[in-house]
Amino acid sequence: MSTIDVQGVLQGLLQQVAASDTPREVLKAPEFKQMYGAIAILPAEERGAFGREVNQVKVTVEQAVEARENELESADVVALDVTAPWSVNGTKPQLLPTNQGTQHPLTKELDNVIDIFTRMGFDAIESRQIDDDHHMFGTLNFPEDHPARDGYDTFRTEEGFIPPAHTSTMQHRILKDGKAQLEAGGHIAAISYGRVFRNEDVDATHEHTFYQVEGVYVSKTANLGQMLGTLRSFFETYYGQTLRIKTQPAYFPFVEPGLEFAIEKPAAIGGKTGDWLEMLGCGMIHPNVLREAGIDPTQYRGFAWGGGVERLVMLKYGIEDLRHFEAGKLAFLRKFKS
Numbered sequence: 200m201s202t203i204d205v206q207g208v209l210q211g212l213l214q215q216v217a218a219s220d221t222p223r224e225v226l227k228a229p230e231f232k233q234m235y236g237a238i239a240i241l242p243a244e245e246r247g248a249f250g251r252e253v254n255q256v257k258v259t260v261e262q263a264v265e266a267r268e269n270e271l272e273s274a275d276v277v278a279l280d281v282t283a284p285w286s287v288n289g290t291k292p293q294l295l296p297t298n299q300g301t302q303h304p305l306t307k308e309l310d311n312v313i314d315i316f317t318r319m320g321f322d323a324i325e326s327r328q329i330d331d332d333h334h335m336f337g338t339l340n341f342p343e344d345h346p347a348r349d350g351y352d353t354f355r356t357e358e359g360f361i362p363p364a365h366t367s368t369m370q371h372r373i374l375k376d377g378k379a380q381l382e383a384g385g386h387i388a389a390i391s392y393g394r395v396f397r398n399e400d401v402d403a404t405h406e407h408t409f410y411q412v413e414g415v416y417v418s419k420t421a422n423l424g425q426m427l428g429t430l431r432s433f434f435e436t437y438y439g440q441t442l443r444i445k446t447q448p449a450y451f452p453f454v455e456p457g458l459e460f461a462i463e464k465p466a467a468i469g470g471k472t473g474d475w476l477e478m479l480g481c482g483m484i485h486p487n488v489l490r491e492a493g494i495d496p497t498q499y500r501g502f503a504w505g506g507g508v509e510r511l512v513m514l515k516y517g518i519e520d521l522r523h524f525e526a527g528k529l530a531f532l533r534k535f536k537s
């Protein structure tokens with residue numbers, strides 16, 4: 200028989216959890232080490248039963264931690280009256296302690312994505328969060344009143360500005376900025392990343408606010424083979440395994456030909472042969488888009504792609520609902536604590 204009173208320890212731990220503002224810390228309590236240590240020195244025939252009892256303690260404490268975290272999260276937070284007169288000498292509002300903060304999963308994963316592309320030689324720039332019709336449509340070969348404009352469910356401010364519905368709004372700027380480099384014998388290789396906005400109904404796979412990453416590459420000899428190689432290499436690095444890819448034709452006014460790019464769902468996350476997941480839109484940059492930026496389409500050619508970041512991350516971690524990302528729920532965010 201072990202000398203440890205497991206049920207007594209459990210009660211003690213549960214009390215700590217119930218009283219703590221940082222209940223997850225209790226999972227690191229020395230009692231766990233003691234109990235697990237005790238298993239090894241027990242006579243063989245007692246180990247099984249004792250081990251199961253200790254594991255049960257762990258599970259029970261973990262459940263109590265989750266429950267306590269949810270309770271802390273839903274505890275009433277007194278709303279600040281932002282319209283009240285402000286005084287330098289007034290009492291400061293109670294804020295969450297910064298040591299409980301964690302990086303948002305999208306920030307972390309976006310860093311990862313940017314890192315992969317910059318190591319491939321792409322420059323990275325953040326996209327704008329407010330833009331205009333010219334960059335959203337005009338420079339991207341969407342004729343005035345073209346029905347393809349409706350596909351983007353764009354918001355507009357009263358002044359006519361547009362919170363961009365895709366990161367392709369950055370293509371024209373990337374092309375214009377890169378022109379001199381191109382003409383000096385170099386190439387353009389850049390990604391643009393950031394928040395985009397669409398006026399659509401929100402459900403488990405649609406949000407009004409999400410993130411995209413866009414890529415642009417231009418040289419004298421750019422071709423679809425290079426584009427597919429670049430994309431495959433990105434996805435294989437991101438998911439850490441070799442992948443099968445496929446494309447099918449798609450229409451975007453700013454590329455010709457335009458393609459949808461799919462990967463076979465990685466086996467590591469439960470994928471089977473023939474489980475295709477569409478990841479992004481891509482294609483050869485339309486001559487009109489190059490011309491609009493002052494680049495001669497008879498001399499240079501380019502490819503571009505753009506796709507959502509949340510999909511990548513959801514797939515990697517098995518997250519079932521897109522709405523978690525913008526919900527600000529601490530229980531979700533803390534799962535990505537590193």
Ligand code: PHE
Nearest residue numbers: 365367451480481503504505
């Ligand atoms: N901007 C397109 C979208 O959001 C994706 C895309 C980008 C397609 C670049 C082709 C080239 O739907």
